[in-house]
Amino acid sequence: MTTDPAPRAGLGETIVSLRDVTKSFGLLTVLNGISLDVARGETICIVGPSGSGKSTLIRCINALVPIDRGSIKVEGIEVNDPKLNKLALRRKVGIVFQSYNLFPHKTALQNIMMAPITVLKQDRAEVEARAHALLKKVRLAGKEDAYPGELSGGQQQRVAIARSLAMQPDIMLFDEVTAALDPETKKEVLFTIQGLAREGMTCLVVTHEMAFAREVSNHVYFTEGGVIVEHATPAAFFGHPQDPRTREFLSQIL
Amino acid sequence: MQLIYDWFREFYERTGINLIFIYDPFDRARMIRGFWLTIELSFVTMALSIVIGVIGAWLKGAKSLLIRYGIDSFISLFRNTPPLVQIYFFYFGLGFLLPRVYDPASGAMVPLVSNIEWAILSLSLFAGAFNIEIFRSGAEAVPHAMIEAADSLGYTRAQVYWSIVLPLALRNALPALGNNLVNLVKTTNLAYAIAVPELMYVSREIWSDASNVPEMMIYLLLVYIGLVALLVAGLNWLERALQIPGYGQLGGH
Amino acid sequence: MLRFRDAFAISPFIGASAGAVRDCRHTCRAALFVAAGVFVGSTALAAVTGSGHDSVFTILVRWAPLLLWGFLFNLVISVLSMAVGTAAGVPLGIMQLSPLRPLAWVAGLVIQFFRNAPWLVLLFMCVMLLPFEFHVFGVRVPFPDWVKSVIGFALPAMANVAEIVRGAVQSVPTGQWESSESLGFTRGQAMMQIILPQCIKRMLPPWMNLYSLIAMSTVNASVVGVNEMLTLTSQVHAAEGSRPELLAPLYSFALVCFFLYAYPIGKWTERLERKYQVKD
Numbered sequence: 001m002t003t004d005p006a007p008r009a010g011l012g013e014t015i016v017s018l019r020d021v022t023k024s025f026g027l028l029t030v031l032n033g034i035s036l037d038v039a040r041g042e043t044i045c046i047v048g049p050s051g052s053g054k055s056t057l058i059r060c061i062n063a064l065v066p067i068d069r070g071s072i073k074v075e076g077i078e079v080n081d082p083k084l085n086k087l088a089l090r091r092k093v094g095i096v097f098q099s100y101n102l103f104p105h106k107t108a109l110q111n112i113m114m115a116p117i118t119v120l121k122q123d124r125a126e127v128e129a130r131a132h133a134l135l136k137k138v139r140l141a142g143k144e145d146a147y148p149g150e151l152s153g154g155q156q157q158r159v160a161i162a163r164s165l166a167m168q169p170d171i172m173l174f175d176e177v178t179a180a181l182d183p184e185t186k187k188e189v190l191f192t193i194q195g196l197a198r199e200g201m202t203c204l205v206v207t208h209e210m211a212f213a214r215e216v217s218n219h220v221y222f223t224e225g226g227v228i229v230e231h232a233t234p235a236a237f238f239g240h241p242q243d244p245r246t247r248e249f250l251s252q253i254l
Numbered sequence: 255m256q257l258i259y260d261w262f263r264e265f266y267e268r269t270g271i272n273l274i275f276i277y278d279p280f281d282r283a284r285m286i287r288g289f290w291l292t293i294e295l296s297f298v299t300m301a302l303s304i305v306i307g308v309i310g311a312w313l314k315g316a317k318s319l320l321i322r323y324g325i326d327s328f329i330s331l332f333r334n335t336p337p338l339v340q341i342y343f344f345y346f347g348l349g350f351l352l353p354r355v356y357d358p359a360s361g362a363m364v365p366l367v368s369n370i371e372w373a374i375l376s377l378s379l380f381a382g383a384f385n386i387e388i389f390r391s392g393a394e395a396v397p398h399a400m401i402e403a404a405d406s407l408g409y410t411r412a413q414v415y416w417s418i419v420l421p422l423a424l425r426n427a428l429p430a431l432g433n434n435l436v437n438l439v440k441t442t443n444l445a446y447a448i449a450v451p452e453l454m455y456v457s458r459e460i461w462s463d464a465s466n467v468p469e470m471m472i473y474l475l476l477v478y479i480g481l482v483a484l485l486v487a488g489l490n491w492l493e494r495a496l497q498i499p500g501y502g503q504l505g506g507h
Numbered sequence: 508m509l510r511f512r513d514a515f516a517i518s519p520f521i522g523a524s525a526g527a528v529r530d531c532r533h534t535c536r537a538a539l540f541v542a543a544g545v546f547v548g549s550t551a552l553a554a555v556t557g558s559g560h561d562s563v564f565t566i567l568v569r570w571a572p573l574l575l576w577g578f579l580f581n582l583v584i585s586v587l588s589m590a591v592g593t594a595a596g597v598p599l600g601i602m603q604l605s606p607l608r609p610l611a612w613v614a615g616l617v618i619q620f621f622r623n624a625p626w627l628v629l630l631f632m633c634v635m636l637l638p639f640e641f642h643v644f645g646v647r648v649p650f651p652d653w654v655k656s657v658i659g660f661a662l663p664a665m666a667n668v669a670e671i672v673r674g675a676v677q678s679v680p681t682g683q684w685e686s687s688e689s690l691g692f693t694r695g696q697a698m699m700q701i702i703l704p705q706c707i708k709r710m711l712p713p714w715m716n717l718y719s720l721i722a723m724s725t726v727n728a729s730v731v732g733v734n735e736m737l738t739l740t741s742q743v744h745a746a747e748g749s750r751p752e753l754l755a756p757l758y759s760f761a762l763v764c765f766f767l768y769a770y771p772i773g774k775w776t777e778r779l780e781r782k783y784q785v786k787d
Contacts, residue, residue: 118692
């Protein structure tokens, strides 16, 4: 089942493009022909009930999970290619997880610095300067030497965001990053993501936060049962949802 | 059967791999005796160590400080000293202090306690000490509420232990207990050091006579690994057979 | 959180002493009980001993230095075996987790084999089947029995360390693997820099337990003729005229030595276990 991707008139070049992406785990089909386009600088939100395949979709985009059929193109790189250069892909795509996944045995600063130094082999002094700047950007200057265990959930999540940003990606993926946080700390993280979006970062955000989706995103996609049921601009999506399934979902959570 | 034995003799002549304990009747007889002695040692020590474990775990819950302290020291002593030295201490140290008795069968004065009996005693105490810990933690994993329920139904402390705690504790303790029993089977070959004619001792006699050290070593390894595999299979079967639906690792949600 | 000093397990003996000082109450109580038992036993035997012989106590004092020297040898063997076993076991454990099926299968086989084989048989195999000397570049290098014993003990140590490593690595949350991979780390980089450092504190208690077992089994080397404490004990016995009543005190001495070494290690291990469980 395919859905036509949204018309891209008036927006920048398409840098993420999914066509007919299908993925099954055993007998369970989690993604059933997903197609969508994301333009450079765009922020899109993916919403939907649990189990609709949103997390899997995100993980397929940065090749953590291989897809069965279809194509995913990220800035010209075909993710489904068996000869994929994973390192090149991961330089372009950063991901932040629901459970932060910070390295508990390293300080916040070290967490941020590890990948550029080890993987990209960049100069240490330069990376350190960048790491300090990133911590300031996520409003955690002063927490350089704190270990993840000493930070709150929201703080850890912001360090995780900074860690992914340190690789200087072109695209950021967010997998329900505020689901494990309490309302106060949620705001800090969402504010950070909003800041990134405003600066022009291309963001794909899987979230349950409808207010965020309405305010920050350029386009909203609703998935259910492994397919995109409906997609529209936030105004249209929340204002006049077309599909009955969309209406039911929105009525349950709004 | 004689055909098989002859085949192995030919095998030796052809390849130089000497499995003399198969084709030579004398060595074959000793090997079979040694094998069965190892099996006997294993079973008897396993059984005794479990008894010691059950009784010791029961005593560890005693009111008397002296008894609890005594059990603790017993466990400490046997867990923190080498089993070989324990065997030597019992057989050489204590054995020589015991009187000798007249044995009509051989017409000589033999020690009151034979080396096999000392080995069984020593190894059982060694494994038993570990088992006390294992059973104790198995018992502690039994929810206290059940014991309270039994108490309020009028069970005595002994009845509670026997009917309620023990069956559940056993199921909790089965993995760790199984591990310990496997180790015990492997440890029985320390009895070699006090000339108990079990598998290892007999193998050594054979390789001293026939100079077929590599063959005997490999044979020993295979037999022990085989015994361990059998024991593990048996324990797995026991775990499944004792399974209570909805309780514990295998049965739980 | 893991600090670098937590990763240090240089010598359990150093730690054991530190732990012993802290657990002095327990250690002293237990040691007192044991020593009292031995002393009472010895003096009772001394009373039984006929006249014209030295007392058991005198004999023990006379030979204690030699026996302690032998005990030290046991400890050296145990430390070396554990070092070799750990050095070989860690890569083996990692190999067992390799995504390359054949590699993982071979590693698994090696581990199962050396875990299930009786230690005494492995010891015999090493001592009897390995050559007694090497020829390297025309130089004759002797391969003494005690070195072969070290290898003999290192083999089961290696297999058990591999299992400990495997268990620890598998207990690290998959999120750590996901985020490492997403940041571009190769599997090897992730293992060395991110996963293994987190495993160290999990591995310490079972590792120390294993060391204790290895230290106990070093006396088995007496069976293959290595001149360690137990062999020396029987030589001392022979030197004192092979009096049968000396055997119990002499072996008690060995028991006490091992007890005083292993008991603090055990208590320290228990403390570590409790400490790391609370943190997790």
